[in-house]
Amino acid sequence: MFITMLTMILCLTISIILITACSIISKKSKNNREKMTPFECGFDPKSSARIPFSMQFFMIAIIFLIFDMEIVIILPTIKILQMTEIKSWFMTTSLFIIILIVGLYHEWKNGILEWSD
Numbered sequence: 247m248f249i250t251m252l253t254m255i256l257c258l259t260i261s262i263i264l265i266t267a268c269s270i271i272s273k274k275s276k277n278n279r280e281k282m283t284p285f286e287c288g289f290d291p292k293s294s295a296r297i298p299f300s301m302q303f304f305m306i307a308i309i310f311l312i313f314d315m316e317i318v319i320i321l322p323t324i325k326i327l328q329m330t331e332i333k334s335w336f337m338t339t340s341l342f343i344i345i346l347i348v349g350l351y352h353e354w355k356n357g358i359l360e361w362s363d
Contacts (some may be wrong), residue, residue: 305358316346 327335
């Protein structure tokens with residue numbers, strides 16, 4: 247019980263010291279408004295937030311996320327192939343690829359994949 251309390255007090259003390267040190271060291275100038283503004287995807291942060299952005303940019307981001315997740319899910323299946331039956335592995339991988347194809351078909355039917363403005 248004593249060791250637990252000592253550990254908790256030590257962690258709390260270190261956290262307070264680090265928070266205080268960071269707040270002292272990181273005093274930012276409030277005068278430089280240009281440097282303080284965030285920069286996101288090439289948009290001017292001082293312009294109106296109601297200006298629509300290109301759907302192609304949004305679509306590229308979504309496609310990147312889909313392929314990124316596809317790689318993250320498919321790569322471990324190669325290792326799983328060594329540990330499971332081929333029938334189970336084939337059914338799981340086929341189901342995943344069918345879900346991706348159905349999603350692609352749905353996007354195609356809704357006209358999301360068209361690049362015209």
